[in-house]
Amino acid sequence: MLNTNLTGDPRRARLLSLLGQYGVLAAFILLIIFGSLRYEGFLSAYNFSTFLRYNAMFGLISLGMCFVIITGGIDLSVGSVVALSSVVAALLSPYGVVVAVLGAVAAGALVGVINGLIITRLNIQPFIVTLATLLGARGVALLLARNQGGVGLDPGNTALTWLGQGDLLRLPVPGVILLIAFVVGGVALRYSPFGRHALAIGGGEDASKLMGLNVGRVLLGVYVLSGALAGLAGMILAAQLGAGQPTEGLGWELSAIAAVVVGGTLLTGGTGSVWSTLVGALLLGLIFNILNFENGKGIISLSPYWQSVIRGGFLLLVVVIQSRTGRRGRA
Amino acid sequence: MQDIQKSFAGVVALADASLTVAPGEVHALIGQNGAGKSTMIKVLTGAYRRDGGSVTFAGGPVEFTSPLAAQQGGIATIYQEVNLIALRTVAENIFLGREPKRWGLIQWPVMNAEANRLLRELGIGLDVTRPLGEFSTAIQQMVALARAVSINARLVIMDEPTSSLNEREVDTLFGVIRGLKERSVSVIFVSHRLDELYAVCDRITVMRDGRTVYAGNMADISRLQLVEQMLGREIKNEGAQTGFVKSGAGKAGEPLLKAEGIRLGQRLTGASVAVRQGEVVGLAGLLGSGRSELARVIFGADMPDAGEVTLDGQPAHFRTPAEAINAGLGFCSEDRKAEGIIPELSVRENLTLALLPRLARAGVVDTVRQSEIVNRFVAQLGIKTSDPDQPIRELSGGNQQKVLLARWLATDPRLLILDEPTRGIDVGAKAEIQRLIGELARGGLGVLMISSELEELIEGCHEVTVLRDGHSVARLSGDGITEPELLHAMAQGLEPQDIPAQVSP
Secondary structure (H helix, E strand, O other), X not given: OOOOOOOOOHHHHHHHHHHHHHHHXXXXXXXXXXXXXXOOOOOOHHHHHHHHHHHHHHHHHHHHHHHHHHOOOOOOOHHHHHHXXXXXXXXXXXXXXXXXXXXXXXXXXXXXXXXXXXXXXXXXXXXXXXXXXXXXXXXXXXXXXXXXXXXXXXXXXXXXXXXXXXXXXXXXXXXHHHHHHHHHHHHHHHHOHHHHXXXXXXXXXXXXXXXXXXXXXXXXXXXXXXXXHHHHHHHHHHHHHOEEOOOOOOOHHHHHHHHHHHOOOOOOOOOOOHHHHXXXXXXXHHHHHHHHHHHHHOOXXXXXXXXXXXXXXXXXXXXXXXXXXXXXXXX | OEEEEEEEOOEEEEEEEOOOOOOOOEEEEEEOOXXXXXXXXXXHOOXXXXXXXXXXXXXXXXXXXXXXXXXXXXXXXXXXXXXXXXOOEHHHHHHOOOOOEEXXXXXHHHHHHHHHHHHHHOOOOOOOOOEHHHOOHHHHHHHHHHHHHHOOOOEEEEEOOOOOOOHHHHHHHHHHHHHHHHOOOEEEEEOOOHHHHHHHOOEEEEEEOOEEEEEEEHHHOOHHHHHHHHHOOOOOOOOOOOOXXXXXXXXXXXXXXXXXXXXXXXXXXXXXXXXXXXXXXXXXXXXXXXXXXXHHHHXXXXXXXXXXXXXXXXXXXXXXXXXXXXXXXXXXXXXXXXXXXXXXXXHHHHHOHHHHHHHXXXXXXXXXXXXXXXXXXXXXXXXXXXXXXXXXXXXXXXXXXXHHHHHHHOOOOOEEEEEOOOOOOOHHHHHHHHHHHHHHHHOOOEEEEEOOOHHHHHHHOOEEEEEEOOEEEEEEEXXXXXXXXXXXXXXXXXXXXXXXXXXXX
16 A cells, blocks of 8 residues: 555556455456346345355355464465364264354364464464464364265254254355354454454564564464364354265365455455455355356356366456555565 | 673673663764664663663663563664554554453544544644555654653654654654653654754763763764764874775876766765776765765666766766676675675675676586686685685675675776775774775776775775765865864865865875
């Protein structure tokens, strides 16, 4: 934001800045309009429900990732944590819904504690630490599942299944969970010292220390939050598919990072928005959804690999716009 | 602070340094680079542990273990580089860590109103909800001050706060400082601009070589005395304090390089200098007078706002150092460690770094020629190294400097700019480097030497240009280069019409 208007046409700079701020939302709305005009059933309750049910999980890990990236960090372990927590939820399902849910979230939070403690106490880069827990959590998930493809849920635990497959006030339960999480997250980022200090640390860690902020505690907090939200996503995954999935969640961390960046949060930390992250996550999901509909029309047949290409292109576009509008991170 | 002592790995940084600041007093702390000012401040704020001496603050002995502890104890430091968070709003920067809350949630309206009130008291009105980075450095410093005031600091340390401010901003800052005085907040003010010290400070402490050499009322010391104290005034008449052997006089004739009326922001306000072939020209002045800045402009590292640079009478406005190097210029920077040597690489590689493009054939370095050149310079400059493949970090400062000199000499330059070539080098090696510089000039090289050492300027230079506050205030040559003249020019400067328009005899 520094020197934004010093070079070039101010009107152009303003336009670019608006594009950077609202471009993602605009693209999201445009895609919805495009989809509703082109495809029958796009706006149907069924599509809406399945869309939210599936993408709620991405939304949750993106929310955690948003907080981590705001501090200038990264959490690569979330995809593995989703798998781990889904297995934990399945294994605990015979003991009731509360135990299963808390167990899944606690497993995720535990990985977050490990990440956070190593990063803050031993002063090791988040990238390396969470890469290690990415491998470790996946391994533990497979071990707990005794190397099987899945761990079935206790069929008697219908409450747990409802959390993944049920509806509340005609909304899919995962979507409701997502909405609550984002409202709480949004308030936390805007109004809680935790959120503000996370932003401050991303903007300048040394300065934050000099101002007396407890940098270590806040950083530990964001990694625990990220782990816990990934745990919640893992529980939803198990509930949806009726089984713990030790091999699921591959590469989800990258989708979450993409969603956060598309939402306009700087990878270098210091600024960021929870709501833009939500839009970013849903937008990436929407691209996939639209491709499915397009294939359904039978005119063209795009392989699912195209979603990767299109998502990648989108990510690049956003980053280029960010740098053009001067929203570059400070070293 | 009494009798503070501090050494780093056996090198004494502070020896019996003392500093006394009364409540509500603005105290100037001044000294050359390496005099120990920053070490002193870091000891005070707990960034360093002292080896000896005592610190008393607000009536009792204190022992701060970190800058944070000092801050909580009532000592705030405002650094040159503002230590706030540019991406966050002004109000947040003032209240980070102490936000007004209700039920655990931040009350933005209260925080913004409070921030507004604090800044208005300091005489500043601005939108506190904007990110801090959108404002000028001056405003950012005021915000840092507002933060200090709001945490009830009793002592505020300002480290060269005015170095990047323009005149109006400096005035605003001084207004704020006077406001602090009224609340009996003490201020330690580090600056190299004498005008400012006299304008705002009550008392002054001068440091040199890790010691306090003067402490007294600002009004009791003249500028000239002040500069004398700062630079050390041990008149040595025997000469030969340095390794220079003056080669009679510089050669007359047209200047090789001429810079005239160079302007660059606040830092250069009309600086001029000329160097002839075979001549060593000194560039003198206090810190912040614009010496290095002028050198950087000549070398193409910075673009001037105005002014003329000519080489051999032809306009020579280099846009990059590479262009300057191609035209036959060389530049040994002041900061040898950061901008000169590459510590892990060998003497051989460091020496031929600027030369590699010319040594390479089809992208492969011609090692035979490389060795030839390296051996020649190692012998010629007397570089003491066990083996050309020894990492340069293992060499002494003097020998590192020789390698850097050789690096530029290998490019066969016509003009060499040396920024403090003998700083941080032991006495023996210093004399050797100085002898070398003299020899090089005799061989026809033009040398522009920035130096803070009076002996070096007096004995080594055919001509000395003195800068003050970014412009040339005096040009001394031949026997006219004397200590009183130099000190006088650095401290007060001569009126422009007094600049002797003489040519070296």
